[in-house]
Amino acid sequence: DGSPGPSAGAEEEAAPTEAGTTFRTATAIRQEQRATAAASLGDYLYWTFPAGAGQRPTVRATVTLPPAASRHGSSTWQLDLFDGLRRRQACASGDSTKRASADAESVTLSCTLRTVRPWSEAWSNDPLPGAYYLRLTAVDLPERDLGLPVGAEVEATARDAGGAQAHGGELTAPLLPVT
Structure with a gap:
């Protein structure tokens, strides 16, 4: 039988090659999946x-x-980075804003969030489980450069924080024992 067989999960494994232009049209990616997009400066x-x-x-x-x-x-x-409620989340580490020199070929940015918590107080801005949005844009550039073509590649990964960070923490003994 010389007919080609179905590719196991080929459609499911294909990495996205576009990005949305708003929260509502954001392109879904999985963790560890590299996505690319062609865009214009200013998008x-x-x-x-x-x-x-x-x-x-x-x-x-x-x-x-x-x-x-x-x-x-x-x-x-x-x-x-924004949580599912579209609250901007601060980066705990990484270079989330970077200047590219006039002769640079590319610029790489990164952002590591605080540990995602299983619950949070209503007033808190703690990262919670669910969807996260990432937005990439040029925030300062010469106006004459608007519309020039750029390429973007993004990847979201996550590691398990483990220990007390995974559950909000517990004390094994009081900080100040009652005497």
């Missing part, structure tokens, strides 16, 4: 990925810039 690019309690998500983004000869100066790029 807002959105992807969404899942994160569970006890995980510490990290997002990395690399922007391939237009040839230096076609640009008119440096540009500043920003990677923002």
Whole structure:
């Protein structure tokens, strides 16, 4: 039988090659999945990925810039992360804003969130389980560069925080014993 067989999960494993332009149109990616997109300088690019309690998500983004000869100066790029309620989440580590020199070929940004908690107080801005959005854009560039083509590659990963961080922490003994 010379007929080709079905590829096991080929459609399911195909990495996204586009990005949304708003929260509502964000392209879904899985953890450990590398997604790419072609865009223009000035576009807002959105992807969404899942994160569970006890995980510490990290997002990395690399922007391939237009040839230096076609640009008119440096540009500043920003990677923002939001939870499912669209609350901006602060990066615990990483370079979420970076300036690319006028002759740079690419710029790489990263952001590691605090550990995702299983619960939170209503007033808190703690990361909670569910969908997270990442937004990638140039926040400062020469106006004449708007519309030039760029390429973007993003990947979301997560590691288990483990220990007390996974559950909000517990004390084994009182901090100040009652005497």
